[in-house]
Amino acid sequence: xxxxxxxxxxxxxxxxxxxxxxxxxxxxxxxxxxxxxxxxxxxxxxxxxxxxxxxxxxxxxxxxxxxxxxxxxxxxxxxxxxxxxxxxxxxxxxxxxxxxxxxxxxxxxxxxxxxxxxxxxxxxxxxxxxxxxxxxxxxxx
Amino acid sequence: xxxxxxxxxxxxxxxxxxxxxxxxxxxxxxxxxxxxxxxxxxxxxxxxxxxxxxxxxxxxxxxxxxxxxxxxxxxxxxxxxxxxxxxxxxxxxxxxxxxxxxxxxxxxxxxxxxxxxxxxxxxxxxxxxxxxxxxxxxxxxxxxxxxxxxxxxxxxxxxxxxxxxxxxxxxxxxxxxxxxxxxxxxxxxxxxxxxxxxxxxxxxxxxxxxxxxxxxxxxxxxxxxxxxxxxxxxxxxxxxxxxxxxxxxxxxxxxxxxxxxxxxxxxxxxxxxxxxxxxxxxxxxxxx
Numbered sequence: 001x002x003x004x005x006x007x008x009x010x011x012x013x014x015x016x017x018x019x020x021x022x023x024x025x026x027x028x029x030x031x032x033x034x035x036x037x038x039x040x041x042x043x044x045x046x047x048x049x050x051x052x053x054x055x056x057x058x059x060x061x062x063x064x065x066x067x068x069x070x071x072x073x074x075x076x077x078x079x080x081x082x083x084x085x086x087x088x089x090x091x092x093x094x095x096x097x098x099x100x101x102x103x104x105x106x107x108x109x110x111x112x113x114x115x116x117x118x119x120x121x122x123x124x125x126x127x128x129x130x131x132x133x134x135x136x137x138x139x140x141x
Numbered sequence: 142x143x144x145x146x147x148x149x150x151x152x153x154x155x156x157x158x159x160x161x162x163x164x165x166x167x168x169x170x171x172x173x174x175x176x177x178x179x180x181x182x183x184x185x186x187x188x189x190x191x192x193x194x195x196x197x198x199x200x201x202x203x204x205x206x207x208x209x210x211x212x213x214x215x216x217x218x219x220x221x222x223x224x225x226x227x228x229x230x231x232x233x234x235x236x237x238x239x240x241x242x243x244x245x246x247x248x249x250x251x252x253x254x255x256x257x258x259x260x261x262x263x264x265x266x267x268x269x270x271x272x273x274x275x276x277x278x279x280x281x282x283x284x285x286x287x288x289x290x291x292x293x294x295x296x297x298x299x300x301x302x303x304x305x306x307x308x309x310x311x312x313x314x315x316x317x318x319x320x321x322x323x324x325x326x327x328x329x330x331x332x333x334x335x336x337x338x339x340x341x342x343x344x345x346x347x348x349x350x351x352x353x354x355x356x357x358x359x360x361x362x363x364x365x366x367x368x369x370x371x372x373x374x375x376x377x378x379x380x381x382x383x384x385x386x387x388x389x390x391x392x393x394x395x396x397x398x399x400x401x402x403x404x405x406x407x408x409x410x411x412x413x414x415x416x417x418x419x420x421x422x423x424x425x426x427x428x429x
Contacts, residue, residue: 010189012288012368014182030351043193044351045360069361071193071348078189080364084289094293095300098277102258105265106275113255113273115246121270122239129232136391139398 004056005037009063009079016063016081017053024077025052026070035072042072051079145414148407152400159396165229166389172284173320173382179285180317180375187368194333194365197348197358207303208331208362217254219276219298219307221330222268223314223373224261225381226281231388233315233323233381234263240325241313256307258294260374276301286374288367295367302331310366314373315380321387323380328373330366 007024009017024035027049035042051063065081072078198209222241224234245255257273259265262280277297282290301307309331316326350357 008185008189010186012183012186012364012371014179015185028351041346041348042351043348043357045357069193069357069364071189078193080186080190080193080361082288082364084287084292086292091292091296094289095277095296096293098258098279098293099297101280102265102275102278105278106269109269109272111272111274113245113268114271115242115249118238118242118267118271119246122235122242125235126232126239129235136395 003037005035005039005075005077007053007077007079009051009053009065009081011068011081011083013083017061019053020055021053021077022056023054025050025054026079027051027065028070033070035070035077038074039072039077041074042070044070046070046079046081048085051081145407145410148403148410152403152407155396155400155403159393159400162389162392162396166386166393169382169386169389173379173386176284176375176379176382177317180372180379183368183372183375187365187372190361190365190368194361197354197361206358206362208299208333208366213308213332215253215308217256217307218248219256219258219301219310221258221260221294221298221310221312221370221373222264223312223370223377224259224264224267225377226262226283227381228263229388230381230384233384234267236323237313237315237325238264238267240327244313244327256301258298260291260294260370261377282374282378284378286371286378288371291370291374292367295370296363299331299363299366312370312373314377317376317379317383320383323384328369330369333362333365 004020004022005024007017007019007021008015022037026033026035027047029045029047033044046065046068048066049064051065053061053063055061063079063081065079066083066085068079068081070077070079220241222237224237228234248255255274257268257275259268259275259278260280260282265275265278265280268275277294279290279294298307298310302310309329311327311329313325313327315323318324348354
């Protein structure tokens with residue numbers, strides 16, 4: 001049997017692929033990479049592009065990644081794929097957007113957390129839930 | 142036959158409410174199953190990432206990232222609060238907020254300042270009501286939250302951590318124990334808590350880094366925190382559906398009980414009316 005290496009392609013939202021491969025090709029940041037079994041340990045960032053997994057029968061599977069990380073150990077290759085398009089300025093814009101939304105929503109509100117009020121109201125809500133629970137038990141018995 | 146019509150209308154209105162709660166229960170049950178599957182699906186990514194990070198820590202590259210263990214004096218704590226977007230899920234959010242308030246109170250007694258980032262409309266509403274320094278928010282993530290939706294808010298918190306505005310970041314969310322139990326949980330995100338697993342012995346080897354260790358580690362740690370928050374969001378989603386399913390089930394049961402009671406009252410009223418009518422006829426006939 002040809003030499004193979006275990007390949008896992010996972011993203012934060014779920015596993016994408018797992019299996020054995022004779023060769024893995026990935027778009028590394030510093031250039032296209034071809035990883036054969038027993039490759040020396042390597043970590044690199046990936047560019048958006050095509051990750052190809054070649055199995056020992058010569059079949060090829062393609063996976064699109066919009067970036068991520070590639071980790072190589074002699075017997076395991078792991079692709080930590082991004083599912084969202086990432087770039088410094090896009091992330092920045094998202095952060096600003098999240099900030100702006102919070103500011104809009106809380107315009108004119110005090111930045112001081114009102115412990116006493118919060119605690120009193122939550123205690124009341126919890127008491128209500130308990131009362132309902134009790135009522136149910138009474139009725140059931 | 143006084144009141145019979147009112148009782149009948151009431152019964153039919155409760156019946157339609159029961160239909161709605163019954164439908165919501167079933168919808169929540171199927172959504173819960175999917176949310177649980179999603180919860181399982183997020184695990185491999187974080188595990189893989191942790192493996193790599195652990196290895197990096199062991200191989201001890203010359204670079205120490207600010208997210209990793211460090212002894213910075215803690216003055217201000219950031220909380221990422223994950224809640225549901227919608228109500229009708231029992232005490233899910235209330236329990237979480239109560240735990241949070243207790244925690245906040247304790248922190249205030251220790252003289253610590255706080256800042257927040259909310260995920261979900263209920264958490265935002267909570268801070269809108271009671272005040273608090275909310276740095277960022279994300280809401281309406283839907284049943285299938287996407288990692289893209291939480292990149293922004295998480296980045297705000299991590300940036301604040303890096304430029305010293307806050308000295309630690311925690312996440313508060315509901316942990317899915319089982320369908321009946323959801324546990325409000327508080328977890329530290331940064332600085333990353335070193336796990337007490339003994340580092341595996343053996344020859345220490347290092348990776349080849351492309352382009353260089355610092356950049357790779359930066360990327361990796363940011364993604365790792367994001368994936369932890371994403372896991373929290375997905376898990377909280379499963380909790381929301383489970384809590385809603387239970388709440389709707391008890392609502393349907395209650396409606397059933399109410400209908401039974403009303404039916405009894407209705408039957409009694411009907412019986413009384415008939416009896417009265419007969420006695421009127423009989424006494425009328427006797428008078429002739």
